[in-house]
Amino acid sequence: MLSETNEEYVVSRNACKLCTPLGASLAFKGIQGAIPLLHGSQGCSTYIRRYLISHFKEPVDVACSNFGEQTAIFGGEANLKVALDNIRCQYKPEFIGVATTCLSETIGDDVPGFIRKYLETNNPDEVPPIAQVPTPSYRGTHIDGFHGAVKAVVDVLAVQRERDTDQINIFPGMLSPADLRHLKGILSDFGAPFVMLPDYSQTLDGAPWTEYHRIPAGGTPVSDIARMGESTATLEFGRILARQNSAGKLLSQRHGRPCHSLGLPIGVNESDALFRAIELITGKPTPEKYVTERERLVDAYVDGHKYVMDARAVVYGEEDLVVGLVAFLSEIGITPVLCASGGKSGLLTETIQGVVPDHSEKGIRIMEGADFTAIEEAAQDLQPDLVIGHSKGYAMARRLNVPLVRVGFPIHDRVGGPRILHVGYGGAQQLFDRIVNTILEKRQETSAVGYSYM
Ligand code: SF4
Structure with missing residues (x-):
């Protein structure tokens, strides 16, 4: 079949990728006290919640600005304002991460402008930090939404550099909670202070509750993200991410600290590269425990x-x-x-x-x-x-x-x-x-x- 531009067009049959704002929602779930907010129709957030809950077997709240027919025609500014008001009132969040959906992107909503206006018209002491990432699903995949959200969070929050520290930033990418715990264990065993973003190892794989919590415990504290510019170096994983604009490179450009872009540390060779990088940054040898494990x-x-x-x-x-x-x-x-x-x-x-x-x-x-x-x-x-x-x-x-x-x-x-x-x-x-x-x-x-x- 030929499209209007005479390029061959093949429909997607059982896609081998997921929706872009899903990745953004997952990344936002790794921030302490955070609520992800999808600017678009309710079905998008329902689908994403269902997908995340089925995998993680944990309660997952994803808010939505709830587009209707009128919003699709006249724009979603009023809906976004109501959604932000409601979230602040009901969840008392420490951070709100806004991701767009196909519909809000297609009608061309100026989400950064809406958020700017919202911040100008509210008491800044009462509004938590808000980051936003454009995530139309017809461009990119869940992994683009994930990395885009992490970069947007760093852009908004990691502005502080009051002192230099020996802490390490780590952007692990879209790994499992078990992976995140393992990486944190490695850095702890090196005796290296670190900030991991995002960290959903507890928010999406936590203990049973005796009472309901609107926002699960865990996640990277906003105050730690603010201090990422003070770290001595950054680690990020993904050989393809290494060739793209990323949160690690943004931090490096903004604060002049080295960013070590490594492959995903799977297997002996790629894990060796990770341990070599930590040895280089900390000046310490790999702990015996990992030598034996290898x-x-x-x-x-x-x-x-x-x-x-x-x-x-x-x-x-x-x-x-x-x-x-x-x-x-x-x-x-x-x-x-x-x-x-x-x-x-x-x-x-x-x-x-x-x-x-x-x-x-x-x-x-x-x-x-x-x-x-x-x-x-x-x-x-x-x-x-x-x-x-x-x-x-x-x-x-x-x-x-x-x-x-x-x-x-x-x-x-x-x-x-x-x-x-x-x-x-x-x-x-x-x-x-x-x-x-x-x-x-x-x-x-x-x-x-x-x-x-x-
Ligand atoms: S409409 Fe777009 S954003 Fe919404 S669920 Fe479908 S692919 Fe995802």
Whole structure:
């Protein structure tokens, strides 16, 4: 089919990406006392809440400015004002994060102007800080919304530099709560003070309540974010993010402190890069605990190598997670025969080629801006042994008759999604064991002999 501009247009069939303001809402949930507010129709916030709740199994409030027919025609300024008033009255938030939706972006609402006017017409001592990020879902994916929200928060809040400190900023990206806890543990074990943004390790994976809380405990305090400009250095993860404007680079430009842009620390090599960077910043050696953890991991690679070598995997998800997983799979001997993402940064192919130098000999196929229908069509010819990605790929894995190893977000058909550990030597150990056992289980189940000893 040709569009009006005579470019080939293909509709998306079962998208391999999520809605952009979903990522922004998740990032805002990692700030202490925060409420995400979607400027748009109620259905958008309902969908996003449902998606987040199904994965995290926690209550998630996402406010909405509740567009109706009249708002869609005359603009949403009045609705946004009412929404901000209501949120302040009902939640007493310490921070409000505003993300737009497709509709408010399409009609061209001047959200920064609306917020400016709101701040001018209210007592500044009574209004919490407000950051806003444009998140039309027809441009970008959930990961763009996530990184855009983090950058918007830094832009509004991280303005202070009264002194210089030895604290480290860490922008972990869209990882699991278990990953965030693991990274915080590593920095604590180095004895390094740090500010992590966002930190939803407690707000979205907390303890049971005896009474209802409008806003769950946890998250990065606004006062800590304000002091990020005083840190000695910044760590951010994602080889693709490294080539884009990011919160880390904004801080670096504004306060002149180095930003270490690393790959997602999945596997030995990318985790080594993380530990080297922390050693460089702190001047301290890696704690013995992690040296031993690394040695155990390498030993496990040796023990399990004969079961995974030459296995073939299809990997999909958000671009930087795919790159991180491909780096890990390549070091354990699995060929990622198909690497796919719904993201359209235009950087995926080149970035994967950077982490797998012999990609052409291995015949690795890379698909950018792909949906699940296209991924499945491509996978059918490649005879994979397993599929690695989030739970939206389950139907494809089932039709391909190969097992799915669940990673990332969302995991809607299993419990424990928030507790999947991907990063560091500990994360690589867990991923490695799961992948080896998945391959073994498939071979055992399809064997003509019911063997019970390898
Ligand atoms: S209309 Fe746009 S912002 Fe709303 S749920 Fe759909 S894709 Fe997301």
